[in-house]
Amino acid sequence: MAITRINIGPVHPSTHGVARLVVDLDGDTIVNVEPHIGYLHRGVEKLVENRMYMQSPPYMEKIDYVAPMAVDELYVATVEKALNVEVSEKAAYARIILLELQRIASHLFFIGSVTNDLGQSFTGFMWGFMDRDKILKLLENATGQRMFYVNMRLGGINREFPQDFEYQTKEFLDYLEKRLKDYENFIEKNPIFIQRMKGIGVLNIDDAINLGVTGHVLRASGVKYDVRKNNTYYKYSELNFHTKILSDGDNLSRFRIRMMEIRESIRLIRDSFYKIQKADGSMIGMPVKLFSPKPTNKISIVNRELPRGEGLMYMVADDKKPYRLSIRAPTFINLAALNKIAKGHKLADLFSIFGTLDMVMADVDR
Amino acid sequence: MDEQEKVLNARQEMDQLVVDSLKGRKIKPNVVFAKLSDLSKVMSKGVVHWSRVNSVWPLQFGLACCAMELMDFGSARIDAERKGFLLFRATPRQADVMLVAGWVTKSMIPEVKRLYEQMSKPRYVIAFGECATCGGPWWESYNIVKGIDQVLPVDVYVVGCPPRPENLFSAVMKLQKKIGGDVEY
Numbered sequence: 001m002a003i004t005r006i007n008i009g010p011v012h013p014s015t016h017g018v019a020r021l022v023v024d025l026d027g028d029t030i031v032n033v034e035p036h037i038g039y040l041h042r043g044v045e046k047l048v049e050n051r052m053y054m055q056s057p058p059y060m061e062k063i064d065y066v067a068p069m070a071v072d073e074l075y076v077a078t079v080e081k082a083l084n085v086e087v088s089e090k091a092a093y094a095r096i097i098l099l100e101l102q103r104i105a106s107h108l109f110f111i112g113s114v115t116n117d118l119g120q121s122f123t124g125f126m127w128g129f130m131d132r133d134k135i136l137k138l139l140e141n142a143t144g145q146r147m148f149y150v151n152m153r154l155g156g157i158n159r160e161f162p163q164d165f166e167y168q169t170k171e172f173l174d175y176l177e178k179r180l181k182d183y184e185n186f187i188e189k190n191p192i193f194i195q196r197m198k199g200i201g202v203l204n205i206d207d208a209i210n211l212g213v214t215g216h217v218l219r220a221s222g223v224k225y226d227v228r229k230n231n232t233y234y235k236y237s238e239l240n241f242h243t244k245i246l247s248d249g250d251n252l253s254r255f256r257i258r259m260m261e262i263r264e265s266i267r268l269i270r271d272s273f274y275k276i277q278k279a280d281g282s283m284i285g286m287p288v289k290l291f292s293p294k295p296t297n298k299i300s301i302v303n304r305e306l307p308r309g310e311g312l313m314y315m316v317a318d319d320k321k322p323y324r325l326s327i328r329a330p331t332f333i334n335l336a337a338l339n340k341i342a343k344g345h346k347l348a349d350l351f352s353i354f355g356t357l358d359m360v361m362a363d364v365d366r
Numbered sequence: 367m368d369e370q371e372k373v374l375n376a377r378q379e380m381d382q383l384v385v386d387s388l389k390g391r392k393i394k395p396n397v398v399f400a401k402l403s404d405l406s407k408v409m410s411k412g413v414v415h416w417s418r419v420n421s422v423w424p425l426q427f428g429l430a431c432c433a434m435e436l437m438d439f440g441s442a443r444i445d446a447e448r449k450g451f452l453l454f455r456a457t458p459r460q461a462d463v464m465l466v467a468g469w470v471t472k473s474m475i476p477e478v479k480r481l482y483e484q485m486s487k488p489r490y491v492i493a494f495g496e497c498a499t500c501g502g503p504w505w506e507s508y509n510i511v512k513g514i515d516q517v518l519p520v521d522v523y524v525v526g527c528p529p530r531p532e533n534l535f536s537a538v539m540k541l542q543k544k545i546g547g548d549v550e551y
Contacts, residue, residue, distance in 0.1 A: 010474070011427055039473055043507050130443065133443050147435065147528055
């Protein structure tokens with residue numbers, strides 16, 4: 001059979017940024033997918049080398065713009081490890097609350113974009129964005145910015161929560177729990193949705209481990225790995241939550257894992273609001289100064305469970321600035337699975353597979 | 367008495383100046399007598415103009431972070447459609463406005479140019495966000511174009527990192543004023 005080669009992107013409605021895919025087709029069946037990346041490359045790792053430690057968080061936030069606070073926190077945690085700064089108990093809980101809120105926002109965006117990728121199912125998009133907007137409002141109330149918060153400081157956060165933050169957040173969580181049932185009825189139990197998603201893009205457990213994918217992609221394939229549990233940080237060990245896994249490894253299970261994770265995050269936030277009352281220490285970290293304390297650890301490696309998978313930063317410290325910062329972007333490695341799982345499926349399924357891998361191309365290119 | 371006279375004289379002079387200035391000009395009458403065919407030509411011109419202002423179709427072209435706010439702009443809370451800013455078009459041939467949302471890398475310039483050239487005239491560009499207006503935080507980077515105005519003619523700039531969706535809404539209304547001829551440029 002003759003093989004047709006077509007080019008998708010870099011500008012395409014459902015490439016989640018600027019991805020270019022070169023697809024080899026046999027009729028309508030995918031033979032090979034080759035992602036071309038680098039259309040958003042801006043050299044964050046190089047720029048950071050010329051900035052002092054606490055000047056870099058704004059750059060870090062733009063790495064993964066769907067969940068900016070998570071990457072910001074990862075970077076600040078790396079600096080904290082290099083400078084040997086301890087995070088107080090109260091600040092740890094405060095960070096958990098903010099990070100889990102950010103995780104829910106990111107997952108709601110995922111729901112919106114996946115339903116949109118399936119062919120302009122616009123209700124899902126509208127719903128996802130409507131609820132995400134409510135979280136952005138809460139975070140804006142707590143941090144002062146709408147999208148890029150720059151809220152993490154060494155040893156804590158920038159400012160205390162406003163007085164009505166706890167009440168508003170709890171009210172929102174009650175609303176979201178009711179809302180998730182709607183999502184379930186409308187999307188997860190929708191026969192058309194299930195037909196489009198079930199058995200598409202199957203990644204089996206061996207391939208998932210060999211490719212090094214993390215996050216929801218790995219958990220959907222049946223590996224119980226979550227950095228929050230396996231290499232626990234802050235107070236996650238004292239909070240009550242489960243690592244959810246499914247065994248199918250297809251599009252539907254990747255979607256369902258996300259829905260389960262939202263519920264776990266709701267539990268985590270409620271739990272930490274309860275425990276933050278008895279926690280000691282101050283929530284506020286060190287203000288940003290021109291002269292920060294000198295780093296004591298030459299090399300520091302920190303990993304975190306970002307909404308999109310495991311993020312890791314490796315920093316070689318210098319006197320005032322990082323000598324070298326290397327970032328393991330979760331989506332860059334998850335993208336490697338695309339060729340493996342898209343083979344043998346129809347062209348129309350390519351973007352549902354691409355969507356459920358949850359790509360952020362700025363994260364891939366850095 | 368002298369001052370009153372002065373004032374009266376000044377008024378007369380002003381009136382005379384106005385009358386002189388109007389002498390060479392044609393003043394539009396309120397009532398038009400014309401052939402029906404001529405009238406329909408004039409009317410159709412107006413209709414085209416009016417509809418151009420009130421149905422601005424943007425190109426679906428998200429680059430980076432600002433595209434998130436762009437999506438928010440198109441979603442339920444802001445509801446851009448009430449001002450004729452319709453659904454985002456996936457093909458440049460149906461679009462009037464290009465919203466450059468995000469930083470433009472050097473490898474992206476040919477693509478952006480090509481998209482702009484594929485759009486049908488009259489076409490407009492909104493530079494959305496700091497990166498598109500001047501390079502923003504990436505001004506030192508080796509791979510970023512410092513402002514999309516080095517490549518395309520920009521009509522409206524929106525500042526902010528990222529600008530709020532409401533901010534984009536005001537920019538769109540400004541563009542509509544510009545298309546309507548209310549703003550001189």
